[in-house]
Amino acid sequence: MNPTENFHHSLILLVKFGQLILEFIAVLCVFCGLIATFRLMILLSRRNHAFPFLEIRVRFGTWLVLALEFQLGSDIMGTTVAPSFEDLARLGIIAIIRTFLNYFLNKELEACQVLQKRTQTLN
Numbered sequence: 001m002n003p004t005e006n007f008h009h010s011l012i013l014l015v016k017f018g019q020l021i022l023e024f025i026a027v028l029c030v031f032c033g034l035i036a037t038f039r040l041m042i043l044l045s046r047r048n049h050a051f052p053f054l055e056i057r058v059r060f061g062t063w064l065v066l067a068l069e070f071q072l073g074s075d076i077m078g079t080t081v082a083p084s085f086e087d088l089a090r091l092g093i094i095a096i097i098r099t100f101l102n103y104f105l106n107k108e109l110e111a112c113q114v115l116q117k118r119t120q121t122l123n
Helices: 003-047 053-079 085-122
Strands: none
Touching (some): 003 053
């Protein structure tokens, strides 16, 4: 192997390892969000008689947005060494879908937060 091939192979391994780490962090975000949301649900249910749907949704949605950011980072890393047009196209489509999910989830969370503030001022 010549030095260029060694470097390319090392780069591929580094990118794959980076992708694995980012995907692991995304999974951790979902689990942490689940635990944090469950704790909030128990805490707020004890204080209120009404189910705290908006607060729970905002809490978990925030963690999902964070997980999607890490997944998108993983996708971007994958495009740096994708060997074929098919791989690039697949990663591009996945990245677009995740970006749209992230965008609309953020919009929904903003709307929930506004609604949450309105209901707090009325009470």
